[in-house]
Amino acid sequence: MTSRLQSIRQVSRRDFLKWSAGLLLTSSVGDLSLIHNPARARRSTDVLVIGAGAAGLSAAQSLHAEGLGVIVLEARERLGGRMWSDYDLAPYPIELGAEFLHGSTVSTWDWIVKTKLNGSRDKGETFYVYLDSLLQPDWSLQRDYLAELEAALEDWDGDEDAPISALLSDLRLSDEEVRLLNNLFAPDNAADLDEYGIFGYNEATFEGDGTGDWRVVEGYSALARAMADGLDVRLNSIVQRIAWDADGVEVTTQDGAIYEATKLIVTLPLGVLQRGSVTFDPELPSWKQRAIQRLGVGIVNKLILKFREPVWPDDLSVLATPLSTQLWWRPGFDREEEIPIMTALIGGSSGAAFSRLSQQEAIQSGLADLERMLGRRLSGLLVEGRFVNWGADPHSLMGYSYAPPGTVGLRRDLARDVQGVLYFAGEATNTTHPGTVHGAIDSGEEAAHTMLVAWR
Numbered sequence: 001m002t003s004r005l006q007s008i009r010q011v012s013r014r015d016f017l018k019w020s021a022g023l024l025l026t027s028s029v030g031d032l033s034l035i036h037n038p039a040r041a042r043r044s045t046d047v048l049v050i051g052a053g054a055a056g057l058s059a060a061q062s063l064h065a066e067g068l069g070v071i072v073l074e075a076r077e078r079l080g081g082r083m084w085s086d087y088d089l090a091p092y093p094i095e096l097g098a099e100f101l102h103g104s105t106v107s108t109w110d111w112i113v114k115t116k117l118n119g120s121r122d123k124g125e126t127f128y129v130y131l132d133s134l135l136q137p138d139w140s141l142q143r144d145y146l147a148e149l150e151a152a153l154e155d156w157d158g159d160e161d162a163p164i165s166a167l168l169s170d171l172r173l174s175d176e177e178v179r180l181l182n183n184l185f186a187p188d189n190a191a192d193l194d195e196y197g198i199f200g201y202n203e204a205t206f207e208g209d210g211t212g213d214w215r216v217v218e219g220y221s222a223l224a225r226a227m228a229d230g231l232d233v234r235l236n237s238i239v240q241r242i243a244w245d246a247d248g249v250e251v252t253t254q255d256g257a258i259y260e261a262t263k264l265i266v267t268l269p270l271g272v273l274q275r276g277s278v279t280f281d282p283e284l285p286s287w288k289q290r291a292i293q294r295l296g297v298g299i300v301n302k303l304i305l306k307f308r309e310p311v312w313p314d315d316l317s318v319l320a321t322p323l324s325t326q327l328w329w330r331p332g333f334d335r336e337e338e339i340p341i342m343t344a345l346i347g348g349s350s351g352a353a354f355s356r357l358s359q360q361e362a363i364q365s366g367l368a369d370l371e372r373m374l375g376r377r378l379s380g381l382l383v384e385g386r387f388v389n390w391g392a393d394p395h396s397l398m399g400y401s402y403a404p405p406g407t408v409g410l411r412r413d414l415a416r417d418v419q420g421v422l423y424f425a426g427e428a429t430n431t432t433h434p435g436t437v438h439g440a441i442d443s444g445e446e447a448a449h450t451m452l453v454a455w456r
């Protein structure tokens with residue numbers, strides 16, 4: 001054990017003694033799962049972590065590795081948060097949330113290697129585009145709309161922040177091309193071009209990510225399970241209230257259980273923080289509330305359609321469209337045992353509109369888009385569909401975060417600790433790599449590191 005850790009343990013034991021004096025009135029000391037009614041039991045530990053997604057699990061492992069007592073409270077009955085794989089639709093995982101590792105060097109690889117999982121490169125190269133009522137192969141031969149937008153963003157020399165859509169007039173696009181460009185942008189960035197700020201977009205550099213997309217062969221859910229190895233994770237624990245002061249925190253869950261700790265790491269999605277369904281007592285300081293309220297809760301949903309047979313051209317790997325389903329791909333592309341499944345990633349205002357639909361309405365709407373683009377009736381060939389409504393999921397209420405105009409620097413405020421007691425992590429707190437699994441992992445490690453350094 002390091003000397004730094006010894007001093008931490010001394011602090012937490014001292015605090016623990018203070019708390020346990022009160023607890024002893026109603027209980028016996030042991031592992032502090034103290035009294036018979038589990039709902040009313042008080043449990044104490046060094047650090048509580050809220051959320052068992054990528055950020056929470058990486059933070060908890062960093063602290064656990066230092067010998068600290070850590071309990072992770074997770075609202076859902078499963079691990080992983082926005083990492084969630086389906087193992088029934090196909091003989092390989094179909095990703096319902098995060099699907100790719102964006103590059104060969106992102107920190108997610110550290111976990112894949114450490115936990116002996118595998119990554120596979122996405123080899124899809126033939127991008128189709130639906131434009132002028134035509135399904136057109138080989139996008140690379142066409143105008144590269146995103147590259148033009150990126151160049152305009154780089155050239156931007158305005159002093160005032162503005163929505164990215166302010167750059168559109170320079171690009172000389174038709175209305176349909178603007179819709180296409182927006183639909184290329186929104187699924188990746190969880191916001192439309194008129195919602196995302198230029199400064200905030202440029203702040204997220206994704207430096208060091210490398211090129212190419214990869215999948216976790218065993219599925220992101222398998223990664224989440226591996227990341228939780230050895231941790232004390234309490235599933236079905238919906239945190240409702242966080243009471244805190246300079247000495248520590250008391251966290252109450254929906255079933256009435258109470259947990260106490262010296263420090264807390266909050267990895268709640270920005271959507272949940274913004275909704276205010278978890279209360280802080282006393283309230284968070286105004287600079288923190290400002291960051292929570294002003295950063296953008298972006299919507300990204302997935303629609304997955306499984307067919308009896310392939311209904312698309314053999315070489316189609318990705319399909320971009322100005323229609324509301326935005327961006328489609330084949331999750332099993334290149335697999336010998338490929339099942340005819342198409343996934344649509346739908347973000348921004350289209351994603352928000354889909355969030356208001358029922359399962360059946362969303363599936364029918366997606367099917368209608370595919371029928372229009374492929375020019376044939378498909379309903380008789382549909383085996384099943386699944387609409388994953390992250391925007392309406394109470395434990396997410398979002399796809400991922402974005403930065404509206406005027407919010408540069410607020411991600412740093414979102415990440416900043418409050419009085420050395422409340423620490424914050426999660427994709428939205430990552431200034432340079434938001435909206436990604438590796439950004440969330442890095443933020444969890446960073447919060448744990450900051451806590452350890454301050455706790456000397």
Ligand SMILES: Cc1cc2nc3c(=O)[nH]c(=O)nc-3n(C[C@H](O)[C@H](O)[C@H](O)COP(=O)(O)OP(=O)(O)OC[C@H]3O[C@@H](n4cnc5c(N)ncnc54)[C@H](O)[C@@H]3O)c2cc1C
Pocket residue numbers: 050051052053054055056073074075076079080081082083096097098099100101102237238239240267268269272278300301302390394395396398399400425426427428434435436437438440
């Ligand atoms: C459709 C979609 C596609 C994506 N695709 C990619 C991709 O290809 N590549 C990529 O890198 N990233 C992708 N992402 C983004 C990535 O999934 C997220 O950035 C990352 O998983 C967020 O991790 P997190 O730990 O910050 O949050 P989360 O994973 O959301 O974890 C937060 C946890 O807090 C829990 N929680 C919520 N409320 C409570 C409560 N009251 N009490 C206790 N627990 C609570 C939640 O259940 C959740 O488990 C995608 C996201 C979506 C939605």
